[in-house]
Amino acid sequence: MFTTRLALRALAVTATAMAAACSSDVNPLREAATQIGYGAKPVAAPDFVANSRKGGGDFLPVGVSAPQRPIRAKSTEGQKALETELEGARSRNEAKGRAAEGAAKTTAKGLSAPKPAAVPAE
Numbered sequence: 001m002f003t004t005r006l007a008l009r010a011l012a013v014t015a016t017a018m019a020a021a022c023s024s025d026v027n028p029l030r031e032a033a034t035q036i037g038y039g040a041k042p043v044a045a046p047d048f049v050a051n052s053r054k055g056g057g058d059f060l061p062v063g064v065s066a067p068q069r070p071i072r073a074k075s076t077e078g079q080k081a082l083e084t085e086l087e088g089a090r091s092r093n094e095a096k097g098r099a100a101e102g103a104a105k106t107t108a109k110g111l112s113a114p115k116p117a118a119v120p121a122e
Contacts, residue, residue, distance in 0.1 A: 033039045060066060074082065
């Protein structure tokens with residue numbers, strides 16, 4: 001009975017160690033298995049990924065304020081000008097949509113349903 005419990009505990013510890021070997025990037029068992037020739041080989045990031053990442057992309061520690069942004073908020077006049085510009089763009093897009101809808105309706109009116117095929121005479 002004692003040996004059965006000991007064997008089950010050893011099996012549980014082994015299974016846990018094997019599962020842990022696959023679960024972390026800094027696991028000595030996985031690193032040893034990789035160096036021996038088992039397991040996945042580390043893959044380097046492609047050049048476009050490595051070049052697109054900025055240096056020092058760490059997170060801010062808790063309790064530290066973010067640095068001031070170099071771009072300031074728009075003034076009231078700037079906001080009004082932007083609003084006017086966006087409303088103009090919206091009205092232009094709505095006009096284009098209405099024109100396209102009208103063109104589609106006129107095209108649909110010109111099309112008629114195909115006539116059924118004539119039944120061959122026997």
